[in-house]
Amino acid sequence: MHPLLTLPLAPLLLLQGLYVRKVTPRLPEPPGARSGEIGQGRNLRLLILGDSAAAGVGAETQTQALSGQLIQKLSGSYRISWQLWAANGRNSAQSLQILEQAPAESFDAVLISLGVNDVTGGISLDTWRNQQLQLAETLREKFRAQRILFTALPPMHHFPALPQPLRWVLGARAKKFNQTLCAFVATRSDCRVLHFDAPMQPDFMAADGFHPSSVTYGLWAEQAARSITAVD
Template identity: 75%
Template sequence: MHPLLILPLAPLLLLQGLYVRKVTPRLPEPPGARSGETGDGPGLRLLVLGDSAAAGVGAATQSEALSGQLIQKLAGSRRVAWQLWAANGLNTRQSLDMLERAPAGNFDAVVISLGVNDVTGGVSLDVWLRQQQQLAELLRKKFSAHRILFTPLPPMHHFPALPQPLRSVLGERAKQFNRALEDLLRSQADCQLLAFNLPMQADYIADDGFHPSAVTYGLWAGVAAKAITPAE
């Protein structure tokens, strides 16, 4: 939607945003391990980084969330040493701050879920793209990341928790962010935008109408696992 068309809607969009925050159930981050080592085969050091989706909100336990299902898929052929650094509500700037505070380390692969809170928080596209580049550079330099996998923003224009026209406006921004991120990463050999674009179905979304379900986490984990071990 063109910015000139959005401007007259600004008061309504603000009210709808406040309403959604008030009435949408706040699902907890699921219980379970956030680090560990498991599997057989060559070693793989894995980091899952990001927001509430990375943290598994919408799943009953971490074993049903992204990190748990990804580890299960990798552990058949890899000895996976993994860590989950994610929290509900985290945006890219906050993730950068977290990485800057963390001790230096080494990760073979990093799976990132960020962007929804930047879109809902009104972060500009130019600022967000700069932050994505900073994120990739920090992961390379401080954490020796070999493969950096960015997850596309989800299809927010299909989120049941969002009323219209807020749903359409945020959905268009999410699409714009995805297109720009794909362009940014195209020339960076160690970075990849995961090919994870699902048609929304009822069982793909959690009870809050906003977060992934365990089914979606499984599909996401499958795409990420193939990107991490493409030759298998």
């Protein structure tokens, strides 16, 4: 989106952003395990990395969140050793810092959920692309990741918590971020973009109108499991 198109809206967008932060309920990260071993079969070392959605905000427990549903779907075919490195509000730069500070180890597959906080934080597309490149390189070189799944940004232009025109502006930025992500991933054999569709209806959204519900986490986990197993 060209800056000249949004410049006249800047004061209104700022006020709407402040309003959304004030009135939107801040849901907690759900309780539950963030690492463990489960299942039978071939060994699979799995890392889930990212933001509040990766951390399961919107679900009541980690069992109902992305991590819990994903490991359950994989556990019939794999002996999974898994870890969840995610937190509410975390962006790409902060996730990269987490990786840089963590001790080196090995993961067969990494599922990433990042981008929404980068969109709302106002970073440029070039910065976004460079951060995804750094994430992929760090995961590949330091953590020996064989499969890196970048989850596409959700359709922010449909988020109930966002008023117009803020919803339109952030949604347009999210689409641009996705286009940039897809172009970047197309240059790497070890990366994929994970797309999944969930209707923007009450059952598929958390109470804050911003995060997924456990139903949507189930759809996400199903698509992630298919993508992880498809390369075997």
